[in-house]
Amino acid sequence: MTDPVAFPQNRTCPYRPAPGYRPLAERRPLSRITLYDGREAWAVTGYALTRRLLADPRISSDHSDPAWPVANAAAAAAQKFGEDQKKVIGRLTALVGVDDPEHRARREVAEAGFRAGLIDAVRPKLQEVVDRQLADMVAHGAPADLVSAFASPAALGSLYAALGIPREDQEYFKQKTQQLFGPAAAGAYDELVAYVAKQAGQHPADGLLGAYLAAVADRGTPADAAPAEVLQLLLIMLVSGHHTTSSSIAIGASALLQHPEQLAELRADPSLLPAAVDELSRLVAVTDGVQRVAVADIEVGGTTIAKGDGVFFVLSLINRDEEHYRQPDALDWHRPDPGDHLSYGSGPHRCLGLDLARTIMEIAFGTLLERLPGLRLAEAAAEIPVQPGESFQGLVELPVTW
Numbered sequence: 001m002t003d004p005v006a007f008p009q010n011r012t013c014p015y016r017p018a019p020g021y022r023p024l025a026e027r028r029p030l031s032r033i034t035l036y037d038g039r040e041a042w043a044v045t046g047y048a049l050t051r052r053l054l055a056d057p058r059i060s061s062d063h064s065d066p067a068w069p070v071a072n073a074a075a076a077a078a079q080k081f082g083e084d085q086k087k088v089i090g091r092l093t094a095l096v097g098v099d100d101p102e103h104r105a106r107r108e109v110a111e112a113g114f115r116a117g118l119i120d121a122v123r124p125k126l127q128e129v130v131d132r133q134l135a136d137m138v139a140h141g142a143p144a145d146l147v148s149a150f151a152s153p154a155a156l157g158s159l160y161a162a163l164g165i166p167r168e169d170q171e172y173f174k175q176k177t178q179q180l181f182g183p184a185a186a187g188a189y190d191e192l193v194a195y196v197a198k199q200a201g202q203h204p205a206d207g208l209l210g211a212y213l214a215a216v217a218d219r220g221t222p223a224d225a226a227p228a229e230v231l232q233l234l235l236i237m238l239v240s241g242h243h244t245t246s247s248s249i250a251i252g253a254s255a256l257l258q259h260p261e262q263l264a265e266l267r268a269d270p271s272l273l274p275a276a277v278d279e280l281s282r283l284v285a286v287t288d289g290v291q292r293v294a295v296a297d298i299e300v301g302g303t304t305i306a307k308g309d310g311v312f313f314v315l316s317l318i319n320r321d322e323e324h325y326r327q328p329d330a331l332d333w334h335r336p337d338p339g340d341h342l343s344y345g346s347g348p349h350r351c352l353g354l355d356l357a358r359t360i361m362e363i364a365f366g367t368l369l370e371r372l373p374g375l376r377l378a379e380a381a382a383e384i385p386v387q388p389g390e391s392f393q394g395l396v397e398l399p400v401t402w
C-alpha cells in the first residue's frame with residue numbers, strides 16, 4: 001500500500017487540482033488520504049467508480065454518523081456548536097445529510113419547488129439582478145474585485161429572486177440568516193418562521209416560496225407547521241446555492257480569462273454559452289471533496305472500503321479522468337456531452353438546483369462578455385489568491401479590469 005496523501009490541499013491555480021493531488025490521479029480510481037486530524041479516509045478519483053458508489057446505499061450521507069469524516073478544523077468546530085445552533089444546522093442539512101427513505105420523502109417536496117416552469121418564470125428577474133450588479137461594479141470603476149463586486153452579490157441576489165424574497169426584505173432576510181450561526185440562533189429562527197407565515201398570509205407568494213407553500217399544503221402539512229417547513233427548504237437552497245454558484249462564476253471567469261482562444265470563440269458565437277457553462281463547471285469543480293461514510297464493507301477491485309470508513313469524492317480529478325474524457329485538461333466547448341461532468345454530484349443527492357445554477361451562470365457570463373468587451377485579469381494569473389485549507393474551492397478575490 002502506498003503512502004496516504006494529505007487532504008485537502010490548496011490549489012495553486014484556481015481551476016486546476018492541487019499539485020499535491022498528483023499521486024491521487026496516478027492511483028485512480030481509489031486511494032488513501034490523511035485528514036487534518038490524522039485520521040485516514042478514502043479518496044475516490046475515478047469517474048465510473050464515483051457514479052457507482054454515489055448510487056450505492058452502503059455509502060451514506062448521514063452527517064450525524066460519529067464516523068462522518070471532517071475536512072478541516074473549522075468543520076470540526078461546527079460540530080461543537082451550542083444546542084440552538086446545532087438544531088439550526090440539523091435543519092439545514094435535513095436534505096443533503098440524510099439517507100433514504102427519509103431523504104426521498106424530503107427530496108420529493110424539495111423538487112416540487114422547481115417544477116412548473118419556475119426557471120423560465122424567474123429568468124427575467126435573474127437578468128435584472130445581474131444587470132444591476134454589473135452596472136454597480138462598472139460605476140465604481142476599474143479595477144474591481146470580481147468576487148465581492150459581482151459574483152457573490154449576483155449569485156445571492158439571483159437566489160433571493162428565485163426564492164421569491166422581495167427586494168425590500170432581502171437585507172432583513174440576510175441579517176437573520178447570518179444570525180442563525182451565532183448566539184441569537186433561536187430568536188432569529190423564530191423571526192424567520194414568522195416572516196414566512198406573514199408572506200403566506202399576505203398574497204400569493206412568488207418563486208420557490210410560493211411553490212413550497214403550495215407543495216406543503218398539498219401534502220397536508222397543517223397550516224401552523226407549514227411556515228417552518230417552507231423556511232427550512234428555503235434555507236437549504238440558500239446554503240447549498242450561494243457559495244457554490246458564486247465560486248463557480250468567479251473561478252470560471254478566471255479560467256475563461258486565461259484562455260483567450262476559447263474566450264474569442266464564445267464572444268463570436270454566444271450559442272455556445274450553455275455548453276461553456278458546463279465545461280467551465282467541469283474544469284473548476286468547486287465542491288472538490290463530496291463526503292460520505294461507508295455503512296457496510298464494499299469491495300472495489302480487490303480493495304475493501306470498510307464499514308465506518310470516511311470517503312471523499314475528489315471532483316477535480318474525477319472530472320479529469322482520462323478513461324472518460326479525451327484531453328481532460330483542455331477547455332473545450334465542443335465535447336459530445338458537456339453536461340455529463342460530476343460537479344453537481346451523482347445519485348440520489350445530485351444537485352437539486354443545477355438548472356437554476358446553470359441559468360444564473362449563463363446569464364452572468366453572457367452579460368459580462370457582452371457588456372465588457374475588454375474584460376481581463378488586472379494582475380498576473382499566478383497572483384490570484386485561493387481560499388486555503390478547504391475542500392470547497394473559493395477565491396479570496398479576483399482583480400479584473402476592462
Ligand code: HEM
Binds near residue numbers: 238242352
Ligand atoms: C454551480 C453551482 C452549484 C454546484 C457546483 C453545486 C453542487 C452540488 C453538489 C456536488 C451536490 C451534491 C452533494 C452531495 O452529494 O453530498 C449538491 C447538492 C445540492 N444542491 Fe447544489 N450546487 C450548485 C448550485 C445550487 C443551487 C443554486 C441550489 C439551490 C437553489 C442548490 C441546491 C442543492 C441542494 C438542495 C442539494 C442537496 C440535494 C440532496 O441532497 O438531495 N445547488 N450541489
